[in-house]
Amino acid sequence: MSIGATKKRGRLAALTLGVGVAIVVVFALVFSIAFGSRGVAAHASALHNADEAIRAATIARSQSGLATHLSILERDFEFDAGNGIDLSISETKLALRDLAAAIDGMSDATGNVDVRIQSSSATFAATVQGVLDLLEVGDVDGAEVAAVASLDLHFRSVIGLVVVERDHEATQVAAANALMGRIGDMARFLVAFLVPTAAIILYRELSRRQQRQRDLEVRLETEKELNKARDEFVANASHELRTPLTSIFGLAHLLEEDPALQASETAPEMAGMIISETNDLSRMVDDLLTTARLDAGALHYQFENINVLDEAREVVDPMRRSGAQIAVDCQPALVRSDRLRLRQVVRNLISNANKYGGPTVRIVGQVVSGWYEIRVEDDGDGIPEELHDRLFQRFLHQGDLPLVLGSVGLGLSIVRALTEGMGGAVWYERRGGWTSFVVRIPLATTDDRSLYREPGEAAAALAPANARRAFRSVIGR
Missing domain, CATH: 1.20.120.30 (Aspartate receptor, ligand-binding domain)
Structure with missing residues (x-):
């Protein structure tokens, strides 16, 4: 006190x-x-x-x-x-x-x-x-x-x-x-x-109370200004980081595919490390951008009918090329979701499993009670019980260290915000020796017509563009 x-x-x-x-x-x-x-x-x-x-x-x-x-x-x-x-x-x-x-x-x-x-x-x-x-x-x-x-x-x-x-x-x-x-x-x-x-x-x-009220209002206004400045700095810095990251990511892929470098024993491995680290850094930048848009209420969702299996492979394949061992066992099905947001959710959960979980990581997807459940699982030791109630909060730490090393502590909070924004839910389970994060999203129906949702219609909102997808669009042009 x-x-x-x-x-x-x-x-x-x-x-x-x-x-x-x-x-x-x-x-x-x-x-x-x-x-x-x-x-x-x-x-x-x-x-x-x-x-x-x-x-x-x-x-x-x-x-x-x-x-x-x-x-x-x-x-x-x-x-x-x-x-x-x-x-x-x-x-x-x-x-x-x-x-x-x-x-x-x-x-x-x-x-x-x-x-x-x-x-x-x-x-x-x-x-x-x-x-x-x-x-x-x-x-x-x-x-x-x-x-x-x-x-x-x-x-x-x-x-x-x-x-x-x-x-x-x-x-x-x-x-x-x-x-x-x-x-x-x-x-x-x-x-x-x-x-x-x-x-x-x-x-x-009464005078003291009025003075305290005035002090609180001044502090609140100052806090608002600091938060606004922080959000603007994060957004600007993230945007500035995306351009060189996109270039590094694309050039690393070009180097990886260069026949001259493939003849070397160490060059492909080094290119793979560059791609892997660039992916991690790109994901962190995406998280920062998403959080800034969430705080500003400026997140939009572009809904469409998408195939879960295709999207899971789209996320997993680049990670496999970087050396990650990830199994995919998803029942083919169409869901009503935002393609980029769903990829970001799966990518964040896989990244957490790779960095914090056991050596075996898998994605299991199936239709359950009219919903589609995506389970990102690993065979690690799981998360301490005292952290269960705070798993999806921002900047989650265990002691003096972040729960996920190499992370800014926003991944799980963004997962929850995006999932709820798309009309779904997310939770944590530990059973049968497997640590599972379960994402439940609605299945597509024949009368789905809404393709766009304003930020106020979502329970939460966040969104960065995928660095690799942006690079491909630039190369394509």
């Missing part, structure tokens, strides 16, 4: 971590605010109920005392105070109900109200109710004794406990409000800090 990629991943990890921490902090703040709000609400409710309890207890004491006092006045001074007494008793009972509700509310709000408050309020309510009961049955003296003896004592007890609880709840509310204030300050700070920080980080990341 490159240093740039490592830094990029580091920045991305840091950004992700920062965003994660920010999200956690935000959620923590939201949870704290929600929890604090619930706490404030609970303590505020308890505080309100404590105030209500104090108010209700005070009203109950004062109204019960007023009812007792009115009853004493009515008895001693014989005037009618019944309405006032009834009203005071009614107010007292209502206050007792409010007191009970307030105590229950304090318990519900906090869940842990002091049991002494509940006990004391119950005792106070019972004392007040006892006074009211005595007044209702007309026992004014008993009511006065009960009010003087215990009512004030129980009132002060319950009020004292409730006041303590109220002060406690007030303290809790103040503390919760202070905490909420601090959380609010923290939230405002984080918002004021994180939002600009996030905007800056986002802007920097």
Whole structure:
């Protein structure tokens, strides 16, 4: 992994971590605010109920005392105070109900109200109710004794406990409000800090991405220009090489057939070597030209019905004259193909077999399931299994060396491109001690009329003219 990629991943990890921490902090703040709000609400409710309890207890004491006092006045001074007494008793009972509700509310709000408050309020309510009961049955003296003896004592007890609880709840509310204030300050700070920080980080990341995009576009454009220059150089150089190669090839054949040289012991052999090496070099030039046309999309196919056996012999005969031992066992049949492209496919496969395979090379052709299969086989050791998936790629190498010595590494890729361009297929097999490259092409039919295919119609496209064929055409003219 490159240093740039490592830094990029580091920045991305840091950004992700920062965003994660920010999200956690935000959620923590939201949870704290929600929890604090619930706490404030609970303590505020308890505080309100404590105030209500104090108010209700005070009203109950004062109204019960007023009812007792009115009853004493009515008895001693014989005037009618019944309405006032009834009203005071009614107010007292209502206050007792409010007191009970307030105590229950304090318990519900906090869940842990002091049991002494509940006990004391119950005792106070019972004392007040006892006074009211005595007044209702007309026992004014008993009511006065009960009010003087215990009512004030129980009132002060319950009020004292409730006041303590109220002060406690007030303290809790103040503390919760202070905490909420601090959380609010923290939230405002984080918002004021994180939002600009996030905007800056986002802007920097977008700027970096845009810069990387611009750099990639510049590099891509540069790469395109380099590839174009390379292709133009390869095409031009290949064309320039073809002229002297054609001359060397033709002159070597003329020398080989010269009676004066045939009388020499070494001259025919040397002429044969020249022809063989020229064939190899011509094939390499053809491969380079074909690849350049493939990349440019400028390959065309001239389809016709051709005899496979004749074409196989046309390819093999020059190689035999150079000393190669190649057997041909092809079933005669007509196929629909491009003559020059088919020859180039067979020539490349035979050249690979001669240079890389075993001493015995053969071409086997037969009709199989409506197709014609051409098998170029040798009895060598075969191709390592780790290379099988990459056999038909360009510039295939085994370690630091090309798979086929004396090759530019384009032969098999061109074979696949040309075969697929002619509507066929090619694959590798190893069986029975033989290494086989199988080329499958369509058989000719009676309604074949198309003689020309544009490069866009082919699955791939490549094409050089055969050096020897070009030389013969020149000699013929």
